[in-house]
Ligand code: ADP
């Protein structure tokens with residue numbers, strides 16, 4: 410059980426970094442509470458693995474400190490950290506049996522044989538590996554090997570934190586759901602601090618209480634799945650989370666009104682964009698737009714309507730800018746012009762990508 414704090418942490422793989430783009434991780438501060446379940450979500454290359462490897466001691470940061478329960482562990486080697494890590498691809502011993510692989514982290518720590526046996530069987534049961542314990546790891550499928558890797562991460566009951574780096578990448582899709590639920594259950598029963606890296610929003614939202622969204626080496630928002638959905642702190646969060654993601658359209662704001670070309674949208678509250686902002690945008694999720702709900706809505710061009718089977722997505726154009734609108738399955742639009750209205754409560758203003766509080 411550990412509380413993990415990152416203070417002014419940054420990392421560059423370059424020997425002499427000079428500009429922000431030289432950094433895989435830009436300076437960040439973060440606290441992971443003991444027993445919390447966190448997802449680290451972001452596109453490929455945004456720095457998720459770098460951050461995880463720094464926390465587990467595999468990579469030493471160019472700047473800043475890491476604290477476990479208030480103790481500075483920045484300089485400690487990975488073996489001295491009470492932490493387990495599961496990687497994207499299997500890390501197991503091919504010549505050992507499944508049992509020996511699972512037992513290894515415990516044997517290494519001189520756990521008594523009877524306790525090892527009980528724990529290995531418990532973990533094997535969790536992962537549905539009970540019938541395979543005597544098989545050699547060599548020759549097993551990638552799926553099975555990765556389950557063993559997961560088991561090796563889970564087998565130590567005494568770790569303060571467990572870090573997962575996209576652990577289900579090589580797992581068959583139908584088994585993914587099962588394993589996700591299993592990992593969540595293990596976390597709930599153990600009170601261990603869990604950090605789970607993924608680039609898959611569904612995975613992040615189902616496994617974590619708090620989601621940390623990263624973009625280009627920076628943490629752009631930390632929140633509950635609901636907070637990320639309802640109040641994206643950055644336009645990137647808006648379109649990365651949700652499907653289709655949040656619509657982002659160029660606008661001007663003055664007082665409590667936004668202008669898009671000749672059209673006006675009431676914001677319902679005064680919003681002041683920060684002085685010197687280069688780019689003002691409105692963010693509105695496809696779920697919170699209505700077509701033909703009111704006669705005085707803004708006219709938009711309807712380009713096409715896609716049917717997902719559960720709802721429809723209308724692709725429309727407002728002053729040349731594309732917007733997605735989610736419509737009920739039974740809605741029909743006649744003609745190629747529709748009147749658009751928005752739910753004010755869910756209309757956000759962004760200045761240079763960042764949410765303007767208003
Ligand atoms: P993610 O896990 O989110 O895909 P990474 O942490 O692997 O991102 O990578 C972040 C950035 O750092 C990328 O630009 C990547 O190319 C770079 N990078 C990662 N590992 C190394 C390394 N060992 N040496 C140099 N650059 C690296």
Ligand code: MG
Pocket residue numbers: 457458459
């Ligand atoms: Mg990675």
